Amino acid sequence: MVRLLFPGSKLDPVTSIPLRPEPTPAAAERSDAARNRERLLLAARELIADCGTEGLTMDRLAERAGVGKGTVFRRFGSRAGLMLTLLNDSEADFQARFMFGPPPLGPGAPGLDRLIAFGAERIAYVVEFGDLVLAAENASRGRFEVPAAALWLRHIEVLLRDEGFDADPWLMAGSLSAALDPERLLDLVRRHGVPPERLVDSWRDLVTRVVRAR
Numbered sequence: 001m002v003r004l005l006f007p008g009s010k011l012d013p014v015t016s017i018p019l020r021p022e023p024t025p026a027a028a029e030r031s032d033a034a035r036n037r038e039r040l041l042l043a044a045r046e047l048i049a050d051c052g053t054e055g056l057t058m059d060r061l062a063e064r065a066g067v068g069k070g071t072v073f074r075r076f077g078s079r080a081g082l083m084l085t086l087l088n089d090s091e092a093d094f095q096a097r098f099m100f101g102p103p104p105l106g107p108g109a110p111g112l113d114r115l116i117a118f119g120a121e122r123i124a125y126v127v128e129f130g131d132l133v134l135a136a137e138n139a140s141r142g143r144f145e146v147p148a149a150a151l152w153l154r155h156i157e158v159l160l161r162d163e164g165f166d167a168d169p170w171l172m173a174g175s176l177s178a179a180l181d182p183e184r185l186l187d188l189v190r191r192h193g194v195p196p197e198r199l200v201d202s203w204r205d206l207v208t209r210v211v212r213a214r
Contacts (some may be wrong), residue, residue, distance in 0.1 A: 037075060040065050044086060053135040058082070083136035084148075087129060091148050094125055098155060111162030112211045118155065119180060119203035126182045127189060127196055133182045153177050163211045172210065179206060 043065040047056045058079060062069040076082040098118055103109035105117040126133060157173035165172065178184075180203070188194040 036067070036071070040067070040072065040075060041086065044082060048086075048131075053083075053131045056082075056135070080136055083132055087132050087136060087148075090125070090129055094121065095148070095151065097121070111159040112208065115156065115159045115163075115176075115207045115211070116204045118159070119207065120200045122152070122180045123185060123196055123199050123203065126180070126185045130182050130186045134186070149177075152180075160211070165211060176207060176210065179203060 040061065044056055044061055047060055047064055051060075056079075058069055058072050061082070062072045065072075072082075076085055098105050098114075098121065100106055103117075104113040105121055106114075109117070153173050156176055157169050160169040160172060185199065188199065189196065
């Protein structure tokens, strides 16, 4: 214990506090909630490894994690919320790199160079995390209202404006975003055997023509 004394108090203790305060009930509850969340996410990743994203249902997750189905819904809200949570770390890293990272993906390069780099990185992201991205979008009520998708659209619009594209840049950004649609990209890679490098070349040609045609 540490005694707190006021000057001139003749060493009369005013109060005392422990060196390491005991956790309050609320803190203990938060700690338990964090552990439950990590247990659920671990179980979700195991189910995806075993059954793919199609096999990840709220019922199966509750059973695998040994909790009630209501606990799963309270934690994630919906299947879309679960998928977005699973994507959170990778999405946060991707956003940080194109918003604050080094050029050409991040600030400091011309808008066209950043557009090309963004598309290349987005294609690589979809190839790696595409199943989760699709599951999150399909489980969501509005796939175009997912915050990450709105941010990508806004980023492309800003880069078009940086290049002086003023012919309805918001609408053009949506058209360019369609070229990076996860379902389309995965279909090209998996069903048609198009290598990612070819997709990047096509994206580079597309945005270059758009920007230079202004």
